[in-house]
Amino acid sequence: MDRSLSQEEIDSVFSATHGKRPEDDVKNAVAYDFRRPDRIAKDQLRAIHLLHDNFARNLASSLSAFLRQYAMVSLVSVEQLSFSEFSQCLPSPTCLVSLALSPFEGSAVLEINSSLVFPILEMLLGGNGKASAKINREVTEIEQVVLDGLYRIILHDLKQAWQSITPIEFTIGARETEPQLLQIMAPNEAVVAIGLEVRIAECSGVINIGMPSIIIKMLRQKFDQQWSVRRTDSTLEEQRRALRALNLSTVLLDARLQGPTVLVEDLLRLRIGDVMTFDYPVEKPVDFLVNGTLKYRGHMASTGRKMAFQIANLHKPGDV
Numbered sequence: 001m002d003r004s005l006s007q008e009e010i011d012s013v014f015s016a017t018h019g020k021r022p023e024d025d026v027k028n029a030v031a032y033d034f035r036r037p038d039r040i041a042k043d044q045l046r047a048i049h050l051l052h053d054n055f056a057r058n059l060a061s062s063l064s065a066f067l068r069q070y071a072m073v074s075l076v077s078v079e080q081l082s083f084s085e086f087s088q089c090l091p092s093p094t095c096l097v098s099l100a101l102s103p104f105e106g107s108a109v110l111e112i113n114s115s116l117v118f119p120i121l122e123m124l125l126g127g128n129g130k131a132s133a134k135i136n137r138e139v140t141e142i143e144q145v146v147l148d149g150l151y152r153i154i155l156h157d158l159k160q161a162w163q164s165i166t167p168i169e170f171t172i173g174a175r176e177t178e179p180q181l182l183q184i185m186a187p188n189e190a191v192v193a194i195g196l197e198v199r200i201a202e203c204s205g206v207i208n209i210g211m212p213s214i215i216i217k218m219l220r221q222k223f224d225q226q227w228s229v230r231r232t233d234s235t236l237e238e239q240r241r242a243l244r245a246l247n248l249s250t251v252l253l254d255a256r257l258q259g260p261t262v263l264v265e266d267l268l269r270l271r272i273g274d275v276m277t278f279d280y281p282v283e284k285p286v287d288f289l290v291n292g293t294l295k296y297r298g299h300m301a302s303t304g305r306k307m308a309f310q311i312a313n314l315h316k317p318g319d320v
Contacts, residue, residue: 040217049078051161055161062153067129069129072200075194077195080213082191084187084188094114096109097151099171101170103168106214109182120147124146165223189214190213251291253289254288259279298311298312
C-alpha cells in the first residue's frame with residue numbers, strides 16, 4: 001500500500017525518534033558569551049605542550065642541583081582559560097608574581113603553591129624539607145628574598161625553553177599572596193594555563209604559569225616554523241640544492257706543530273748557525289685545523305712531489 005505522509009505525521013515520527021520536542025532544544029540552549037576571546041589553534045597548544053614538557057625536564061635537573069635533593073617535575077596540563085577563571089583556580093594564600101615579557105607588551109603570571117614553597121625555604125636554610133606540619137600562611141618579605149634564587153632558576157630554564165620559538169626575557173614585577181589582588185589583565189582576557197607538578201623529597205606541589213594568549217597568537221608563524229624545523233627527513237632535491245650551495249664554499253686547512261713559545265726579544269737575537277729546540281717528539285701527532293678549529297690529529301706525509309697529511313684520529317671536545 002503506497003501513500004504519502006503528511007507533515008504532521010513526519011513531525012510525529014521525528015519527535016518519537018529523538019524523544020523530545022523542538023521546544024526542548026530552546027530550553028537546553030546555552031547562551032554564548034561573545035566577549036570571550038577566540039581560542040588558539042590546537043596545533044599551537046600541542047607546540048606549547050611540547051615546549052613546556054622540555055622545560056619540565058630541564059627544571060627537574062636544575063632544581064636537583066640547586067636544592068641538593070632529587071626533584072621530579074612533570075607537565076600535567078595545558079589549557080586556555082580566561083584570566084578570571086585562572087585566578088579562581090589558584091589557592092589562597094600562595095606565592096604569586098607577575099612576569100614582564102620583554103620585548104613584548106603584557107605580563108605573564110607565575111604561581112608556586114605554599115605546599116611547595118615552605119619545604120623549599122626549609123631546604124635553602126639548611127633543613128631537609130621533611131617537616132610534617134602543613135604551613136598555610138603568607139610568605140614574609142625576608143622569605144621572598146630567600147626565594148629569589150629559586151625564581152632565577154625557574155626563569156632561566158623558562159627562557160631557554162622559549163628560545164626555540166623567540167627570545168623572551170622574563171623579569172619579576174609585582175609580588176602578591178592573594179590571586180584576586182594581582183590585577184594585571186582584564187578578567188575576560190584569555191591566558192594559556194600551564195600546570196607543572198613538582199615532587200621534592202617528601203613534599204609535592206604545583207607551579208602554575210599563565211601566558212597571555214594574545215602573545216601566543218602573535219607568534220603563530222614562529223610556532224609553525226619551529227614545527228617545520230623539527231622535520232628531519234629531506235627530499236633528494238633539497239639535498240642536491242644544499243650540495244650545490246656547498247660546492248662554492250672554501251675552507252682553510254692548516255697543519256701545525258704546537259710547540260713552545262719564544263719571546264720576540266729572543267727571536268730578534270737569532271743569528272746564522274743558532275739551533276732552536278722545538279721539544280716536539282717525532283712520534284707525537286700533528287694538529288690539523290679546519291678554519292682555525294682543531295678537528296683531527298695525524299702525521300705529515302707525501303704523495304709524489306706534494307706534501308700531505310695523514311689523519312690518525314678525530315679530535316673530540318675535552319681531549320687534551
